[in-house]
Amino acid sequence: MTVTQAPPASQPSSPPLPEPTTLRRDGDYTDVVVALAQIAPRLGDVGSNLDRHLELIAQAAAGGAALVVFPELSLTGYFLKDLVPDVALREHSEELERLAAASDGVDVVAGCVLESEDARFHNASLYLSGGRVHHIHRKVYLPTYGLFDEARYFAQGDRFRTFEAPLAAAAAPRPWRAGMLVCEDMWHPTAATLLARQGVELLICPSASPGRGVVRGHALGTAGSYDAMTSTYAQLFTSYLLFCNRVGFEDGVGFWGGSRALGPDGRLLAEPAGGDEALVLHRIDLAAVRRARIANPLLRDERHDINDAETDRLRHRRARN
Numbered sequence: 001m002t003v004t005q006a007p008p009a010s011q012p013s014s015p016p017l018p019e020p021t022t023l024r025r026d027g028d029y030t031d032v033v034v035a036l037a038q039i040a041p042r043l044g045d046v047g048s049n050l051d052r053h054l055e056l057i058a059q060a061a062a063g064g065a066a067l068v069v070f071p072e073l074s075l076t077g078y079f080l081k082d083l084v085p086d087v088a089l090r091e092h093s094e095e096l097e098r099l100a101a102a103s104d105g106v107d108v109v110a111g112c113v114l115e116s117e118d119a120r121f122h123n124a125s126l127y128l129s130g131g132r133v134h135h136i137h138r139k140v141y142l143p144t145y146g147l148f149d150e151a152r153y154f155a156q157g158d159r160f161r162t163f164e165a166p167l168a169a170a171a172a173p174r175p176w177r178a179g180m181l182v183c184e185d186m187w188h189p190t191a192a193t194l195l196a197r198q199g200v201e202l203l204i205c206p207s208a209s210p211g212r213g214v215v216r217g218h219a220l221g222t223a224g225s226y227d228a229m230t231s232t233y234a235q236l237f238t239s240y241l242l243f244c245n246r247v248g249f250e251d252g253v254g255f256w257g258g259s260r261a262l263g264p265d266g267r268l269l270a271e272p273a274g275g276d277e278a279l280v281l282h283r284i285d286l287a288a289v290r291r292a293r294i295a296n297p298l299l300r301d302e303r304h305d306i307n308d309a310e311t312d313r314l315r316h317r318r319a320r321n
Contacts, residue, residue: 109206
């Protein structure tokens with residue numbers, strides 16, 4: 001694992017990454033390099049943010065990465081409010097076509113405001129691969145409390161679906177089964193459970209989490225909550241988890257970063273990133289998921305029949321009342 005601290009976007013250039021990792025190409029090859037691009041997007045400036053994405057995608061690819069993950073709303077910034085319609089993109093917009101072209105050889109997860117044909121605006125994370133949009137997750141849970149007012153500006157997503165992550169730069173024997181949770185989605189355990197039930201092996205979690213609630217000296221309460229959630233989900237669902245949070249300030253609110261990767265045993269692969277922009281590389285191994293599920297067959301022993309029966313019972317009871 002290699003960590004490279006990327007400079008703020010205002011600096012004219014970025015330091016070179018280490019030489020690309022030499023990857024095995026034998027029949028037992030199951031590991032792959034992934035990159036977390038912890039950035040500070042410029043609010044409302046899609047063009048500048050897109051240029052930054054393209055720069056970091058190239059750096060990640062040079063470092064041997066098969067996948068680079070950006071934070072929630074990485075192309076637009078977070079506290080958009082009435083700017084939402086102005087920065088919204090259609091799936092075949094010029095900006096997303098440029099981003100898709102950069103995914104020919106390295107997969108990309110990026111966040112944007114995605115406009116539907118009926119002028120509904122979604123907080124969406126896109127998985128791009130092979131020069132096209134491969135999967136879209138529209139954020140389901142829109143926080144509208146405290147600092148947050150998402151439901152006022154965005155439409156809710158309505159599904160949690162896994163998909164085959166091609167990881168085109170890798171030579172793995174098969175695609176990874178991946179699923180995405182965007183920030184607030186993680187705070188609802190049923191969301192991760194639905195992905196686990198569909199066989200997820202790689203949980204991809206873009207976030208724009210602001211720092212709130214100072215506890216234990218200088219530690220942030222939100223950081224502690226994500227420490228617990230990410231570790232718990234990775235271990236209980238015996239899956240890798242990639243958490244990429246943003247940094248920087250908007251409207252006087254600071255975002256705390258802390259991007260990290262966790263293995264299917266719930267352990268950190270390395271210390272989380274700090275509070276500055278960073279491009280962090282991790283190596284993940286599909287064989288480790290198999291080993292974890294043999295050692296801890298939690299998913300094998302899950303009683304979906306009971307879950308379904310009890311859900312039906314509660315739904316019917318509500319209907320009668």
